[in-house]
Amino acid sequence: MKHPITLTINGHRHEVEVEPRRTLADVIREECRLTGTHVGCEHGVCGACTVIVDGDPVRACLVFAVQAEGAQIRTVEGLAQGSQLHPLQQAFMDHHALQCGFCTPGFLMLSTALLERPDPPSDAELQEALSSNLCRCTGYKNIVLAVRAASKAMHATSGAA
Amino acid sequence: MSAAIAAAGETPVVDRPTEAPVAVPGTTAPHNDRPDPFGQSVTRLEDLPLVRGQGRFAADLSFPHQLHMRMVRSPVAHARLLGVDASEALAMRGVVAVWTAQDVVGIPCIPLREGPSVELDPYLQPILARDRVRYVGDPVAAVFATDPFIAEDAAERVSLDLESLPVLTDATAALGEFAPGLPTQPTTIRKGYGDIEAAFAKAACTVELELATGRHSGVPLETRGAIGRYDAARDVLELHGAAKVPHRNRDALARMLGRSPHAIHLFELHVGGGFGVRGEIYPEDVLVLLAAMRLERPVKWIEDRYEALMTTNQSREQVHRVRAAVAADGFVLAMDDEFFHDQGAYVRTHGDRVADMTAGILPGGYVLPAYRVTGHYRLTNKTPAATYRAPGRFESSFVRERLFDAIAQRMGIDPIELRRRNLIRPEQMPFPRGIETIEDNIVFDSGDYPLLLQKTLDALDWPRLQADLQARRAQGEAVGVGLACFVEKSGLGPADGVRITVDFTGAVEVVTGGASVGQGFETVVAQICASTLGVDYRRVRVVHGRTDRIQYGVGAHAGRATVMTGSATHNAALRVRAKALDMAASMLGCAIEGLDIVDGRVIRRGDSGPGLALGDVASALAPTARARGEREPGLTAEGWYETPSMTYPYGVHVAVVRVDRDTGAARVERFFVGYDVGRAVNPMLVEGQIVGGVAQGIGGALLEEFAYDENGEPLAVTLADYLLPTLDDIPPVEVMITEDAPSPLNPLGIKGAGEAGINGVGAAIAAAIDDAIGQPGAVTRLPVTPVRLKALLRQRAG
Amino acid sequence: MRSVAFQYHAPRSLDEALAILAEVAPEDGRIIAGGQSLVPTMAFRFVRPGHLVDINRIAGLDRLSEQPVVASVPAPDAAPGTELVIGALVRHAAFHRPVVAGPLGRLLTEVAGHIAHYPIRMRGTFCGSLAHADPASEWCLVASTLDARLVLRSVRGERIVRADDFFTGVMSTAIEPDEMLVEARITLPSAGARMGFDEFSRRRGDFALAMALVSFDLVDGRIHSPRVGVSGVEDRPCRIAQAEALLEGCVPAIDVFQAAARAAAAAVDPLEQPQLPAIYRRELVESSVRRALERAWV
Numbered sequence A: 001m002k003h004p005i006t007l008t009i010n011g012h013r014h015e016v017e018v019e020p021r022r023t024l025a026d027v028i029r030e031e032c033r034l035t036g037t038h039v040g041c042e043h044g045v046c047g048a049c050t051v052i053v054d055g056d057p058v059r060a061c062l063v064f065a066v067q068a069e070g071a072q073i074r075t076v077e078g079l080a081q082g083s084q085l086h087p088l089q090q091a092f093m094d095h096h097a098l099q100c101g102f103c104t105p106g107f108l109m110l111s112t113a114l115l116e117r118p119d120p121p122s123d124a125e126l127q128e129a130l131s132s133n134l135c136r137c138t139g140y141k142n143i144v145l146a147v148r149a150a151s152k153a154m155h156a157t158s159g160a161a
Numbered sequence B: 001m002s003a004a005i006a007a008a009g010e011t012p013v014v015d016r017p018t019e020a021p022v023a024v025p026g027t028t029a030p031h032n033d034r035p036d037p038f039g040q041s042v043t044r045l046e047d048l049p050l051v052r053g054q055g056r057f058a059a060d061l062s063f064p065h066q067l068h069m070r071m072v073r074s075p076v077a078h079a080r081l082l083g084v085d086a087s088e089a090l091a092m093r094g095v096v097a098v099w100t101a102q103d104v105v106g107i108p109c110i111p112l113r114e115g116p117s118v119e120l121d122p123y124l125q126p127i128l129a130r131d132r133v134r135y136v137g138d139p140v141a142a143v144f145a146t147d148p149f150i151a152e153d154a155a156e157r158v159s160l161d162l163e164s165l166p167v168l169t170d171a172t173a174a175l176g177e178f179a180p181g182l183p184t185q186p187t188t189i190r191k192g193y194g195d196i197e198a199a200f201a202k203a204a205c206t207v208e209l210e211l212a213t214g215r216h217s218g219v220p221l222e223t224r225g226a227i228g229r230y231d232a233a234r235d236v237l238e239l240h241g242a243a244k245v246p247h248r249n250r251d252a253l254a255r256m257l258g259r260s261p262h263a264i265h266l267f268e269l270h271v272g273g274g275f276g277v278r279g280e281i282y283p284e285d286v287l288v289l290l291a292a293m294r295l296e297r298p299v300k301w302i303e304d305r306y307e308a309l310m311t312t313n314q315s316r317e318q319v320h321r322v323r324a325a326v327a328a329d330g331f332v333l334a335m336d337d338e339f340f341h342d343q344g345a346y347v348r349t350h351g352d353r354v355a356d357m358t359a360g361i362l363p364g365g366y367v368l369p370a371y372r373v374t375g376h377y378r379l380t381n382k383t384p385a386a387t388y389r390a391p392g393r394f395e396s397s398f399v400r401e402r403l404f405d406a407i408a409q410r411m412g413i414d415p416i417e418l419r420r421r422n423l424i425r426p427e428q429m430p431f432p433r434g435i436e437t438i439e440d441n442i443v444f445d446s447g448d449y450p451l452l453l454q455k456t457l458d459a460l461d462w463p464r465l466q467a468d469l470q471a472r473r474a475q476g477e478a479v480g481v482g483l484a485c486f487v488e489k490s491g492l493g494p495a496d497g498v499r500i501t502v503d504f505t506g507a508v509e510v511v512t513g514g515a516s517v518g519q520g521f522e523t524v525v526a527q528i529c530a531s532t533l534g535v536d537y538r539r540v541r542v543v544h545g546r547t548d549r550i551q552y553g554v555g556a557h558a559g560r561a562t563v564m565t566g567s568a569t570h571n572a573a574l575r576v577r578a579k580a581l582d583m584a585a586s587m588l589g590c591a592i593e594g595l596d597i598v599d600g601r602v603i604r605r606g607d608s609g610p611g612l613a614l615g616d617v618a619s620a621l622a623p624t625a626r627a628r629g630e631r632e633p634g635l636t637a638e639g640w641y642e643t644p645s646m647t648y649p650y651g652v653h654v655a656v657v658r659v660d661r662d663t664g665a666a667r668v669e670r671f672f673v674g675y676d677v678g679r680a681v682n683p684m685l686v687e688g689q690i691v692g693g694v695a696q697g698i699g700g701a702l703l704e705e706f707a708y709d710e711n712g713e714p715l716a717v718t719l720a721d722y723l724l725p726t727l728d729d730i731p732p733v734e735v736m737i738t739e740d741a742p743s744p745l746n747p748l749g750i751k752g753a754g755e756a757g758i759n760g761v762g763a764a765i766a767a768a769i770d771d772a773i774g775q776p777g778a779v780t781r782l783p784v785t786p787v788r789l790k791a792l793l794r795q796r797a798g
Numbered sequence C: 001m002r003s004v005a006f007q008y009h010a011p012r013s014l015d016e017a018l019a020i021l022a023e024v025a026p027e028d029g030r031i032i033a034g035g036q037s038l039v040p041t042m043a044f045r046f047v048r049p050g051h052l053v054d055i056n057r058i059a060g061l062d063r064l065s066e067q068p069v070v071a072s073v074p075a076p077d078a079a080p081g082t083e084l085v086i087g088a089l090v091r092h093a094a095f096h097r098p099v100v101a102g103p104l105g106r107l108l109t110e111v112a113g114h115i116a117h118y119p120i121r122m123r124g125t126f127c128g129s130l131a132h133a134d135p136a137s138e139w140c141l142v143a144s145t146l147d148a149r150l151v152l153r154s155v156r157g158e159r160i161v162r163a164d165d166f167f168t169g170v171m172s173t174a175i176e177p178d179e180m181l182v183e184a185r186i187t188l189p190s191a192g193a194r195m196g197f198d199e200f201s202r203r204r205g206d207f208a209l210a211m212a213l214v215s216f217d218l219v220d221g222r223i224h225s226p227r228v229g230v231s232g233v234e235d236r237p238c239r240i241a242q243a244e245a246l247l248e249g250c251v252p253a254i255d256v257f258q259a260a261a262r263a264a265a266a267a268v269d270p271l272e273q274p275q276l277p278a279i280y281r282r283e284l285v286e287s288s289v290r291r292a293l294e295r296a297w298v
């Protein structure tokens, strides 16, 4: 039995009909064709599927799409403004924070949510929170450097504004 | 002397001997203001789509009208397969077909990549189990349906009639029977040189150990995926989602399916990590192709994580019984090893290569006048095994370095000093090892092993590090340091070729049969091409992983990509350069010698004029252009590189580990890698490879293990049970890249770096744990789980 | 790894939810709260619910507040005081900052930091953890050690169950199929109470192999009414009477803690688990209890 639902992703409305058993990750990818959100485990461990739902980073493989009706969803595709990259995207490139890039959208969305918090996380909190996601290629060192650099860049610009 | 180290927060610096030339041999000296991209830590060409969510991994690709495949797998480790009942599944709406072995009778087993072998061929894996299932996860049937959910629902309803057989889970146990008349040891590896008996007879002391490495694997974050598509209009069969060795796989698949290699094409998409396991031919790859032809619809298969952890190649599990004969001064006269390699349920594409490599590289960088090894290559009822990053090296470094630590302990010699006394000296280079492995006669091409050891100790301020740890131990902390030396191998030949073409806009295309598994291959090839040709590396597009664009390719494995494809690129770029200069000289009416190519323009040396755009030179070489004269059309050339032998980079690993005596947990506080890469094309990428490799090594040393119970039931089939390291488990790895020993074997002097990070991690961590708990020789088995470490502590207490 | 098909219900009120639950319970109808345990088990098809009743759209279930202790049938002896009420939709993340002043608020923040990972804590709920009853759940240990009262409601009415009676085994509780755990109530300890927590897991965020939670009052410099709870070891969290008896009346000191820790290690009966020998689990219990006591003391 399919349910008609409307998902709002990166500000765009997607009207889809889905079975309740389909996860948000699956529907974002297969119905909305936004394949930047990756699926690495489907049981909540790897974090590759992380998206932002109503401001919070969540594992999109652990939410059914029908549950996300009405929520504001953000995915990696919504980070850049046209050709202007998000500071995190730029920092990931500058610091070689990706190799195969499979984990990257998850890390980007997790970090975006963290850095947008009204109380920006301390280094220790960042370390703890970034331990949520798995990367098999980089050894994490450059991911941490990139997120710290982006944090600086973002807070410098928001301070200047 | 200050070795350059990249610690947290710094961009990597390379410790380059000042006299070493910075420019690529064969090109003109570094030109003008724009730095030569060779050797620079430039940002990657690959990154932009990946950070924007525009990558295309296997699961991201869909074709209209496609079917979805789902495997029915054996739930038990060993049984006779008496029958399969698919009637219920077939009756389901949306199910198009269900295949069993009977439906694929004409299809041979998945062959060895290096050609047939009388010994191993009877043990190869069929694409669907025939009369026996041999591991949990063994594919028995394939369901094809219009929707992946339906396929999964239907696969559950296929019932199997199984009659249990005895299960073998220990490669050191008595041999079993693979099939009537076929024992579970298909082959034995024997190598050696020198007079072992004499060495042991005259030894001042002998040391003997039993050591084991656990079963772990690459576990890329992206699972496997394959999409088969048959284009009847062109009679071309396509496999999307190929990786690692597309050309070799094309040939093998063509043979299996009885097609010409011209009529089957493999396409590499983005690959979410390879590490040796991704890109081998597995049953599912063959099935999607066969189904695409027979069912006349595209067929997509995406592995789920549960399947990945029980069907994708595993690796590493070996037990070694090793002994050494040592002279009174600590010089090791001989090493004698017998080991058991747990291959799992079938022989896969690599055959016995991992065991062979283990045997070949075990002596490492020590002189060792006599050596003998016997490797028992054994089948068990576990997921089949093959290569995982630094195959045979992670294992053998653990064994060799543990042995050297034990010798040092026994003889009362400092372990570093012991290594110094045994390392091959630079004046002995090139050093013939006296053995062959994987058809290559091992000759260490260049290296100064003692120098790298010294640079590492200096960089760490070794005496001070020791004093700090001593002080902390005196305060009751269980903290220690361990070191491992190793020799890597890379650039396995024999040959690779690329084609470079400049178009009329001046854009450069390099078409290569190399492959990318996320290691920065495009950027490295672009840098080499740009440096040699004289263009901006960002104007170079690297086309790889497509069998329809180039006939031959070595792919990306065993540290080949940079060395082989890089050298071929250099050779091709030299030709394009010569061709461009020749044409330009005639266009500008001057001598070739007076010209140079800088930033995509042909200029007169010492002249600030605009010169000629390379694109215009390309236009002048168009087949129809009159200016071309008798020259061959097109600003394009092929270049080949053939290597007589592999190159051997080398490294030193140092780990500082803290142990929690209460819980048995070991935490790596610090990890240092000193590595000589010959020449670093892009130090940032070399460092990235090394840091990532270390993380995997830490996983293998402390966390990761494919355990099985006595019934062959796998115990690690989720990522909550197979423990990949997180950020919290990995310290910011420190890397020192040196360029003391460029390879004399290739024009660029480069050696591979992909496996440098992981090689000695198990060995270094084991030594550090011994040191931390004050029990020399305690660690004999990887991974050192808290349960095992606690048992060691208990042994000592009790 | 795709769940079996099920029917989805998204009630807007508690009454509506309970009515649906009553109706679908016979067909393995279940509540989905944070989904952080349920969805993975469905992906592996370990569970195959016919219906899911999503409680996330019900207003008011995220209640997190203090109220005077309500004496109730199973706890008629409940001392007068204040209790913390944790509604069915209070997420783990709500505890990232102390939710009440004093030692309990600090403890809950400390404990929350050990549960899974940040994004999982954004959705997973306190009550969902209790209902799921994983033997290694931190919140279950909190509920058990601090003698929480669990409020269960169904169309048949409401009942209150003490934590002791609530946990009945590995992933099994006193909740009837048509019942919902609407809130958990925990009595606030005295302002001077000492509380400490410790756990050991292979990696940060993993389920623990053992953990301990302790609390005690100090009266005239001596330990009074100690509680020692351990979990991750047996099929459910448990209090260790032997350890508590040893501590009662003692002046806090390392050797006292050590003795209590040893008693706890001897008292537990570890679950049989592959690769986790009982002797090791006991050692972990010993170190967790000792460390939790030390943390409570400093």
Ligand SMILES: Cc1cc2nc3c(=O)[nH]c(=O)nc-3n(C[C@H](O)[C@H](O)[C@H](O)COP(=O)(O)OP(=O)(O)OC[C@H]3O[C@@H](n4cnc5c(N)ncnc54)[C@H](O)[C@@H]3O)c2cc1C
Pocket (backbone or CB within 6 Å): A043, A044, A045, C030, C031, C032, C033, C034, C035, C036, C037, C038, C039, C040, C088, C114, C115, C116, C117, C120, C123, C124, C125, C126, C127, C128, C129, C131, C132, C134, C136, C137, C138, C139, C175, C179, C180, C181, C182, C205, C206, C207, C208
């Ligand atoms: C990678 C990972 C790591 C984790 N690590 C930990 C950890 O270290 N410690 C830990 O404690 N947990 C851990 N969890 C589990 C997590 O904390 C869950 O959030 C929690 O166990 C369940 O809460 P939930 O709200 O998500 O419940 P759900 O998943 O929605 O439900 C779980 C079960 O409880 C039932 N249920 C839920 N709410 C109610 C209710 N109000 N009344 C009746 N029944 C109800 C459901 O029907 C279901 O059977 C981990 C999860 C993941 C994915």
Ligand code: FES
Pocket (backbone or CB within 6 Å): A038, A039, A040, A041, A042, A043, A044, A045, A046, A047, A048, A049, A050, A059, A060, A061, A062
């Ligand atoms: S795919 Fe969602 S956490 Fe791994």
Ligand code: FES
Pocket (backbone or CB within 6 Å): A097, A098, A099, A100, A101, A102, A103, A104, A134, A135, A136, A137, A138, B221, B272, B273, B518
């Ligand atoms: S870059 Fe490959 S998994 Fe992170």
